Amino acid sequence: MIKQIAFLLLVLLLITGCNDSDIKRNTEIEKRLHSSIIMVSGNSTSKTYLNTFDDFEWDKAFLVQLYTTQADIEKQVGVKFTDPSNIGSRDDIYLLVFVNEGKAIQYAEIERLHTTFSLGDKEYLEPPNDVIYIER
Template identity: 90%
Template structure:
C-alpha cells in the first residue's frame, strides 16, 4: 500500500513539475497596457515603457504576434514555453513573454482592441530599452 501511494505521489509530482505551474500571468500589466491603449486616439501612434509598471526581475521581453504557433513562440523567445493563451488560433491578443536568466517567468495577454503593437526596429525588449509602440 505504501509503495502504491509513493508511486502515485511521485507520478503526480512529475506531471505537475513538467508544466508552466510556476508561470505567472501578469494581469496588472494587462490592465495598465489596456489603459494605455484607450488613451491613444484613432489614427495616431503612442509609446509606453514597460519599466513604469513592472515589479519583477526580467532581462528580456518578447512581443508575440497573433496566430504564432507553439514552435514559433519557442523559436522567437529561445526558451521552453507552453503557451497558456492558445495564441496560435487567436487574432484578438498579442502575447508579451518575460524571460529572466533563460527561463520564461511571466506573460501578459494584451487585447488588440483595433490596435497594432510593435517593438519598433527591435526584436526583443530589455529593461533599459523597453519601449512598446501602440498604433491605432
C-alpha cells in the same frame, strides 16, 4: 515490487516538477497597457515603457504576434513556454512573454482594440530599452 513503485513515484515527481505551471499571468500589466491603448487617439502612434508597469525581475520581454503557433513561440522566446492563451488561433490579442535567467516567468495578454503593437526594429525588449509602440 518496491523498486518498481519507487521508480514510478520518481517518474511522476519528475513529470510534475518539469512543467511550466508556475508561469504567472500578469493582469496588472494587462490593465495598464489597456489604459495606454485607450489614451491613443485617432490615427496616431504612441509609445509606452514597460518599466512603468513592472514590479518583478526580467531580462527580456517578447511580443508574440497574432496567430503564432506554439512551436514558433518557443523558437522566438528561446525557452519552454506553453501558451495558455491559444494565440495560434486568435486575432484579438498579442502576447507579452517575460523571461528571466533563461526561464519564462510571466506573461500578459494584450487586447488589440483596433491597434497594432510593435517593438520597433528590436527582436525583444530589455529593461533599459523597453519601449512598446502602439499604433491606432
